[in-house]
Amino acid sequence: MRGVNTHDRGFDPASVIAVDDLPDGLVAVDDAGRVVSVNRAAERLTGVPRERAIGADVTDVLPLRDAEGRDWWKWLDPYGGLSIRSRQVELPLLLDRRELLVAARFVRSPARGGRVVRVVVTLRDAAARHRLERSRADLVSTVAHELRSPLTSVKGFTATLLAKWERFNDAQKLVMLQTVNADADRVTRLITELLDVSRIESGRLEIRRQVVDIPARARRIIAGRVAAGEPEDRFVLTVNEPLPETWLDQDKIDQILANLLENAVRHGRGKVTIVVEPVEWGVAVSVRDEGEGVAPELASRVFRQFWRGNGRRRGGTGLGLFIVKGLVEAHGGTIGVQRAPGGGAEFRFTVPTGAPDFA
Ligand SMILES: Nc1ncnc2c1ncn2[C@@H]1O[C@H](COP(=O)(O)OP(=O)(O)OP(=O)(O)O)[C@@H](O)[C@H]1O
Ligand SMILES: [Mg+2]
Numbered sequence: 610m611r612g613v614n615t616h617d618r619g620f621d622p623a624s625v626i627a628v629d630d631l632p633d634g635l636v637a638v639d640d641a642g643r644v645v646s647v648n649r650a651a652e653r654l655t656g657v658p659r660e661r662a663i664g665a666d667v668t669d670v671l672p673l674r675d676a677e678g679r680d681w682w683k684w685l686d687p688y689g690g691l692s693i694r695s696r697q698v699e700l701p702l703l704l705d706r707r708e709l710l711v712a713a714r715f716v717r718s719p720a721r722g723g724r725v726v727r728v729v730v731t732l733r734d735a736a737a738r739h740r741l742e743r744s745r746a747d748l749v750s751t752v753a754h755e756l757r758s759p760l761t762s763v764k765g766f767t768a769t770l771l772a773k774w775e776r777f778n779d780a781q782k783l784v785m786l787q788t789v790n791a792d793a794d795r796v797t798r799l800i801t802e803l804l805d806v807s808r809i810e811s812g813r814l815e816i817r818r819q820v821v822d823i824p825a826r827a828r829r830i831i832a833g834r835v836a837a838g839e840p841e842d843r844f845v846l847t848v849n850e851p852l853p854e855t856w857l858d859q860d861k862i863d864q865i866l867a868n869l870l871e872n873a874v875r876h877g878r879g880k881v882t883i884v885v886e887p888v889e890w891g892v893a894v895s896v897r898d899e900g901e902g903v904a905p906e907l908a909s910r911v912f913r914q915f916w917r918g919n920g921r922r923r924g925g926t927g928l929g930l931f932i933v934k935g936l937v938e939a940h941g942g943t944i945g946v947q948r949a950p951g952g953g954a955e956f957r958f959t960v961p962t963g964a965p966d967f968a
Contacts, residue, residue: 634709634732638667640688640725654709654732671730673702673711687715687728701735708735751915755799755926759792802928806914809935816939818856818966823892824848824885826859830866831883839874849886856963861936866894868929869956873898875925876918877953891942891961897949908946933958 628635634651638644647655647662647670655662655671662670673681681702699712710733717723766785770777777785808814824846831844866883873881877898884895903911903918910916912934917927937944942960949955 634730636662636667636671636730636732638687638728638730640727642667642682642688644670645727651732654707654734655704667728671704671732673704673709675700675702681711685713687713688725692717692722692724699731699733704732708739709733710735710738748914752799752803756796759795759799762792763789763796799926799928802926802932805932805935806928809932809939814935814939816858816861818963819859821855821857821859821862823852823855823857823862823894826862827866827883827885827894830863830870833867834870834874843874843881844870845880845882847882847884849884852885852887852892853962855892855960856965857940857960858936861939862960865933865936865958866896868933869896869958872896872929872956873900873954876900877902879953882949888959891959891963893957893959895955895957897951897953897955899949899951899953902948902952902954903946905948911946912944 628646629649631648631650634654635646635648636644636651636655637646644662644665644667647657647659652659652662657665657670668680668682671682675681675684685697695715695717697711697713699710701708702711703709711730713728713730715725716727716729718726766789770782770785774782805814827846831846834844835841870881870883873896877900879899882895882897884893884897886893886895907918911918912930913927914931915927916931917925934944937958937960940960940963942958944956944958946954946956
């Protein structure tokens with residue numbers, strides 16, 4: 610194998626392959642500061658091909674500097690210093706202008722207090738971690754903001770009612786209490802959604818399978834919207850029989866359908882058409898509307914957390930589709946959005962027929 614480090618004693622191709630699969634960079638250095646091994650991620654991060662790196666001086670292959678521009682290898686001084694040192698904890702360093710999180714381990718012989726025979730360095734791309742941290746910070750601030758506005762209203766109206774109860778007539782009190790009630794519902798819904806998000810992200814979403822009649826579920830959700838005041842002829846349900854028997858989580862299917870229908874009504878326009886049809890490995894459900902649709906370049910973005918297009922003024926939190934996607938994928942299915950045949954958005958998901966759970 611060309612380019613693979615064979616300087617190592619006990620060279621084992623399988624372990625080299627495994628090391629190459631690591632997401633983090635790995636560089637091993639011998640007792641004289643020469644590179645003996647680099648994995649693929651390290652090649653990518655340093656930009657030095659393996660052929661050139663092996664045998665070269667580590668300060669040339671990996672010229673790491675701290676924020677003040679000091680040479681890291683010089684102040685790390687792996688071969689000098691205290692003979693009980695066994696590692697350098699992870700810290701941010703610069704390689705050219707790129708920030709990497711670098712940690713090192715000193716291998717000694719004998720293991721305790723011996724001289725350093727090898728230094729193993731791991732490199733992690735700091736940009737990815739920064740992105741993650743930023744998205745967490747965004748999440749916290751968005752959640753705080755979303756919770757604060759309904760709570761401000763709840764607090765405002767209750768305080769006003771308590772302070773000036775006598776001064777309002779019944780009709781005014783009723784309006785205030787209805788607002789408080791609706792805002793409390795909003796907080797509850799948001800918290801439920803956030804719990805779903807956290808379950809999806811940590812892979813803790815449980816699917817309890819039973820036979821689910823998808824067209825019947827769709828009919829029920831439509832009936833709910835009609836009962837809530839939507840005109841009946843706004844919804845069209847088309848079922849292409851025969852459908853296979855599907856083993857799914859009924860509550861979650863309801864949640865998926867309700868979300869897609871709500872989006873079609875809230876963000877779309879015109880008639881909402883739901884098509885349920887068999888596909889090779891399961892059942893596909895399309896929800897189409899006649900509104901502006903979703904631009905192709907936004908097609909993947911709409912499924913992200915807190916993403917909302919012009920929907921911002923329509924009062925959503927932008928969690929709906931993220932949760933829908935999580936629920937569909939937890940069933941082993943897929944979801945996408947495209948332009949509906951008659952214009953507007955078409956959200957289409959497919960779920961496999963599934964099988965009963967075996968306890
Ligand atoms: N049928 C649709 N037609 C056009 N745009 C849509 C449609 N469905 C969703 N979108 C766009 O995708 C965005 C994200 O949808 P999502 O359901 O995740 O959030 P939301 O509806 O804004 O809030 P909620 O968390 O209450 O569902 C919406 O804000 C909207 O801009
Ligand atoms: Mg929505």
